Amino acid sequence: MTTALMETRGSAASTRWVQLGLGLIAMMSISSPQYVWTLFTKPFQDALGATLPAIQVTFTILIVLQTWLSPAQGYLIDRFGPRLLIAVGCLLSGLGWITSAHVSSLIGLYLTYGLLCGIGTGIVYIGIIGLMVRWFPDRRGLATGAVAAGYGFGAILTTFPIDTMMRRSGHQQTLVVFGIVLGLVGAIAALAMRMPGKSDVLPPPPAMAAQAGTPPAKMLRNRIFWLLFIMMTMMSTGGLMxxxxxxxxxxxxxxxxxxxxxLAALPLALTVDRLTNGLTRPFFGWVSDRIGRENTMAIAFLMEAAAVTLLVLFRHNALALVVLSGLVFFGWGEIFSLFPSTLTDTFGAQHATTNYGFLYVAQGVGSILGGPLAALLREQTGSWLPVFAIIIAMDALTGILALFVLKPMRHAYAGKAAGS
Structure with a gap:
C-alpha cells in the first residue's frame, strides 16, 4: 500500500468517527419527543380533558409520520445530502414541543407534538442511519447501533430534569425550554455532517454483504424485505407499547x-430504561458483526420475550419494575441496529437511506398496534395482561423467524447474487 493511500485511509478513518459523533449528538437531541412522551400523557389529559386513548393518538401520529414519510425523506437525503435536511429536522422537532405547550384542543396537540415532532425526528433518524451505513461498510452493526444508541441515551439526560421542571413549573414551560435547547443543539451538529466523497477511502464491506446496490423498486419485490418488515413490525409493537x-x-x-x-419508581425506571435501550444498540450491533445478524436477532428477541414475561409476573413489585423494564429495553432497542445493517448487507449501500426508509415504516405500524390499539384493548378488557400476552408471543415468534426462516433465505439470496 502506498504512503499516499495510507494517509488517505487514515484521514477517512478519522473523519468517519467525527461524523459518528455528530450523528450521536443529533440523535440525542431528538429522542425526548418519543421517549419522554409518557411523562406528558397525564398533564395533557388533565389540560385537555381527554381520555388516554385519545391522547395516545398523538404518539401514534408522531411515530407514523416519523416512519411513513421516511422513504421520501430518505430519497431527498440520498439526492441532496444530509446537512441542511437534518438541521431542519432537528429544528422542527424542537418547534413541535414549543408549539404544543400552547394548545387548547386535541387537534392542536396532534398538529404540533404529533405532526412537527414526527416529521422532524423522521428526517433526522433516517438521514443519520443512512449516513452511518455508508461511512462504516465494515462495521455497520456497530455504527448504526452507536447512533441509534443516541436516540435511546438522549432521554437519560432529560428524563429527570423534565420530570423535575414539570413538578415545579408545569408541562408548558418545560416543553418550551427543552424544545428550544434540544432543537438548537441538534441543528448545530447537523451543519457539520456530510456524505463520504470519492477521496474518502473506506474499508470494504464483509464478503457476505452485497457489493452492488439494489434500487427500492426491486427491493420491494423481494420476499426478504417483506419478511424483515413483518419481523420489525412485531418487535416495534411491543417496545412502543x-x-x-x-x-x-x-x-x-x-x-x-x-x-x-x-427515588420514585416511574422516573427511575424510565432513566434505567433509556440507559439499557441505548447500550443494547451498539452492543448487539457489535455482536452481529461477529456472529451474524440472524443469530444475534434470535438471542435478543427471545431474551425480550423472557424479560416481558418476568415483568408481568413481578408487576406489583416496584424494584422488579425498575430492573425488569431495563432488561425489556435491553432486549428491544437493538432492532434499530440489527434491521438497518441486515437490510444494507442484503441490498447494498447505494440506495441505503431510501431502502431503510421503506423498512422503517414498520415502526409506524407498530406504533398503531402498541399505542392507541393497546390502550383500547386495555379499556375493553380492564387489564393490561392480554396486551402483554400478545407482545410476548410476537417477540418469541420473531426470534424463531430470524433463525429458521430469514437466515436460510438470506444465504440463498447471497449465493444466487454471487453466482449471477
Missing part, C-alpha cells in the same frame, strides 16, 4: 410512585 403506556400501566400496577433507592 411499553414506551407509550409505561406510566399508565405502572400506575395500574400500583408501583409508579413507590420509592426505590430514594
Amino acid at each position: 411499553v414506551i407509550s403506556q409505561f406510566a399508565a400501566f405502572s400506575r395500574d400496577f400500583g408501583t409508579a410512585n413507590v420509592v426505590v433507592f430514594g
